[in-house]
Amino acid sequence: MRIAPSRIKLAIVLAVLVAAHFALRPRFGPSPLAPDLVLVALLFFAIRSRPGAGAVAGFIVGLLVDAATPTAFGSSAFALTVVGFLAGWLKAVVFPDNLLVNAVFVFAASLARDLLQVLAAGQLRSGAAALLVTSPLAALSTTAAALLALVVFHPLLRGAAAR
Amino acid sequence: MPIGAERYGSRADAIAFLACLVLSLTALALPEALRRPIAGALRTTVLAPVLAVERQAVTAREQRQNTVRLRAERDSFALAAAFVPELRAENAQLRKLLKLGGRLGYGFVDAEVLHQTGLSDGLTLVLSAGRREGVVPAAPVIAPGGLVGMVASVDAHTSVAMAWTHPDFRVSAMVEGGRVFGIVASRRAEASGEMMELRGISYREGLAPGTAVVTSGLGGVYPRGIPLGSVAGVLNESGGWERTYLLRPAVHPAQVSHVMVLFPSRVRDTLTTDFDTTQAAAAPPGTPP
Numbered sequence: 001m002r003i004a005p006s007r008i009k010l011a012i013v014l015a016v017l018v019a020a021h022f023a024l025r026p027r028f029g030p031s032p033l034a035p036d037l038v039l040v041a042l043l044f045f046a047i048r049s050r051p052g053a054g055a056v057a058g059f060i061v062g063l064l065v066d067a068a069t070p071t072a073f074g075s076s077a078f079a080l081t082v083v084g085f086l087a088g089w090l091k092a093v094v095f096p097d098n099l100l101v102n103a104v105f106v107f108a109a110s111l112a113r114d115l116l117q118v119l120a121a122g123q124l125r126s127g128a129a130a131l132l133v134t135s136p137l138a139a140l141s142t143t144a145a146a147l148l149a150l151v152v153f154h155p156l157l158r159g160a161a162a163r
Numbered sequence: 164m165p166i167g168a169e170r171y172g173s174r175a176d177a178i179a180f181l182a183c184l185v186l187s188l189t190a191l192a193l194p195e196a197l198r199r200p201i202a203g204a205l206r207t208t209v210l211a212p213v214l215a216v217e218r219q220a221v222t223a224r225e226q227r228q229n230t231v232r233l234r235a236e237r238d239s240f241a242l243a244a245a246f247v248p249e250l251r252a253e254n255a256q257l258r259k260l261l262k263l264g265g266r267l268g269y270g271f272v273d274a275e276v277l278h279q280t281g282l283s284d285g286l287t288l289v290l291s292a293g294r295r296e297g298v299v300p301a302a303p304v305i306a307p308g309g310l311v312g313m314v315a316s317v318d319a320h321t322s323v324a325m326a327w328t329h330p331d332f333r334v335s336a337m338v339e340g341g342r343v344f345g346i347v348a349s350r351r352a353e354a355s356g357e358m359m360e361l362r363g364i365s366y367r368e369g370l371a372p373g374t375a376v377v378t379s380g381l382g383g384v385y386p387r388g389i390p391l392g393s394v395a396g397v398l399n400e401s402g403g404w405e406r407t408y409l410l411r412p413a414v415h416p417a418q419v420s421h422v423m424v425l426f427p428s429r430v431r432d433t434l435t436t437d438f439d440t441t442q443a444a445a446a447p448p449g450t451p452p
Contacts, residue, residue, distance in 0.1 A: 022213040026220035026278070027227075032285070032417065052176030059183035063190065067205035068214070069279040071287045071329070073198040074190030081183040088176070120191060126330055 009156040010048060017041040017149060032134045035145035036110065038065065042080060043109055043146070044157070046087035058084025072121030079116035083109050099147055106146040110139035199316045206289075207318050214277060214321060218291050221275045221420070270429040272296045274304075274422050277321070285357075285417030286329045288312070292424060293320040301384055303425045309390030309413030310334065310378060311422050322424070326416035327391075328357050336361060336391055337379040343368045344379055347391050347410065350398075359392050359410035366404050370394045376410055380433065386425065388434040 021037035042061050046054030061084075062077030069076075087109060114135040118127040150157065193201070206214065274292035292298050294317045302314040304324045312326035325332055328349045336347040343364060350360040361376055374394040380387025392410035400406050 018213070019216070022217045023220050026217050027224045050173070050176055052173070052179030055176070055180040055183045059187060062187065064205060064210055065279070066190070067202040067210055068277075068289060069287055072191065073193065073202055074187050077190055078184065078187035081180070081187050085176075085180045085183075120187075123330075 010045070013149075013153045013156050014041045014045055016153075017044070032130075033137045033141050035141040036138065037142075037145060037149075039080075039083075039110060039113060039142060040106065040146045040149060042084055043087050043106055044149075046084045047091045047105070049088050049091075051085050051088035054084035054086075054088030055081050056084075058082070072117075072123070075117045075120040076113075078120040079113045082116055083113050086112075099150060102150060103143050103147055107139045107143045110142045111135060114138075202323075203316060203318045206321060214289070217277050218275065221277065221291070225275070225420070270426045270432075271305075271423045272298060272426070274298075274322075274424055276420055276422060278417075278420075285415075286326055287315065288324045288326055288416060288419075288422075290314075290322045290324055290422065290424065291320070293318045293322045295319055297426055298322045298424050299427060302427065303385045303389065303430070304422050305389055305425065306414045306419045306422050309392070310385065311414050311416050311419055313384065314424060324422075324424075327359065327412070327414075328416055334385055334391065335379045335381040336376050338370060339375045339377055341379070343370065344381070345408075347376065350409065357412065357415065358395065359412050360398055361394070361408040361410050362405075364406045364408060366400065366406055368406075370406075370408055372396055380431075383430060386429055386432045386434050 017037045018041050021041075025034050025037070038061060042054075042058055045057055049057070058080035059077050062080035063074075065076040065080070066073045087105075090105070114131060118124055118131060121127075190198070190201075272292050274290040274296075277289040277291055279289065288304075288311070290298070290304070298314055298317050300314055300317055304311040304313060304326075310327060312324045312329070312332060314322050315325040316323045327334065327347070330349065332349055334347050335344065337344045345361045345363045347359050347361050350358045361370075364370065372394050376391045376393065378385040378387060378389040378391060390413040392412040395409045395411045398407040398409045
């Protein structure tokens with residue numbers, strides 16, 4: 001079976017984002033405001049895929065995130081499944097080359113992920129302050145990182161499709 | 164495929180979505196005894212490479228910081244080299260500031276905190292030391308400032324610590340000097356950030372703001388004398404017979420990058436109440452570092 005060049009390009013971008021998440025982020029010290037490049041990679045994949053593929057990718061990524069921070073195992077899987085599915089479902093309105101639309105999309109996805117995760121973990125009361133303060137700031141940094149990635153990887157992402 | 168059809172997805176997409184949702188909810192509903200082995204298996208297999216990359220990145224950052232610090236130390240020592248007494252004093256001061264390990268002497272292992280993204284970071288911490296390094300479940304996790312939490316689960320080379328900020332965390336505490344005992348738990352959603360609360364204090368025992376609170380050593384999990392925080396004020400009074408106090412924590416887990424995990428041999432020890440500056444009990448002769 002021949003793999004389409006656009007898929008290979010997308011896979012390269014996703015691999016670079018995931019590697020950067022784990023290799024670069026710790027170099028700047030522990031901060032809840034650090035950009036979440038794994039979420040960016042998931043969104044890049046999901047808006048170029050079918051909703052079902054986005055949901056499955058979200059579930060797998062979420063499960064691995066849950067394993068790394070097992071406070072409420074399954075909460076990230078739940079949140080990212082929903083985010084991945086919605087990202088694939090909304091791709092008709094998210095133009096991959098439009099920076100403004102992508103910014104709003106990534107920001108909303110990051111907030112939705114945090115809200116769903118807190119709800120699923122049953123930590124709404126204890127996590128309310130973080131949702132109101134930390135979460136929007138983290139969403140902003142993730143959005144900035146996503147826009148930077150879009151600009152840097154524009155030649156690879158142009159016309160890339162996962163399905 | 165027309166855009167409209169893509170947008171709303173197919174039946175297969177809906178089935179995949181629902182299947183993933185059900186699996187997620189199943190994972191959430193799993194008992195703790197099943198969650199830990201699954202999470203541990205994922206960390207030691209699929210996540211092992213990325214955790215290794217992250218560990219290297221943390222090490223690189225610390226080496227960079229160490230380089231800057233060592234340059235400063237070298238310059239300081241070069242300046243003071245002509246004055247040996249001053250050099251000795253400065254050396255001792257740097258030891259006190261930088262090496263809690265020197266004070267503890269034995270019975271611990273260093274670990275880096277592999278911070279993760281997300282709101283749960285700070286409630287549980289992934290540590291870079293595991294079973295092979297001697298870490299066991301329920302081992303106390305400390306930082307130079309005081310108690311960080313306890314080890315919840317252990318893998319071969321990593322472990323997961325439950326920080327004191329976790330809603331389930333409790334520790335038996337006492338006021339320095341051992342005249343008042345209580346239970347310390349986390350208190351979240353405070354406007355000023357994460358705080359602790361000291362519960363079960365008799366109404367007649369008034370604690371002044373700033374009073375230091377340390378671990379009591381009761382319960383056989385934490386050594387006596389590890390700083391927890393200081394009294395910030397009265398939180399509430401229950402029917403005129405009990406008070407709950409708000410504590411300002413000694414350590415914020417989300418900001419900790421390096422911790423020490425104590426071995427079981429230290430649990431019965433009394434560590435100093437002046438954690439940052441005073442020497443702990445000396446190691447017995449022949450004890451390996």
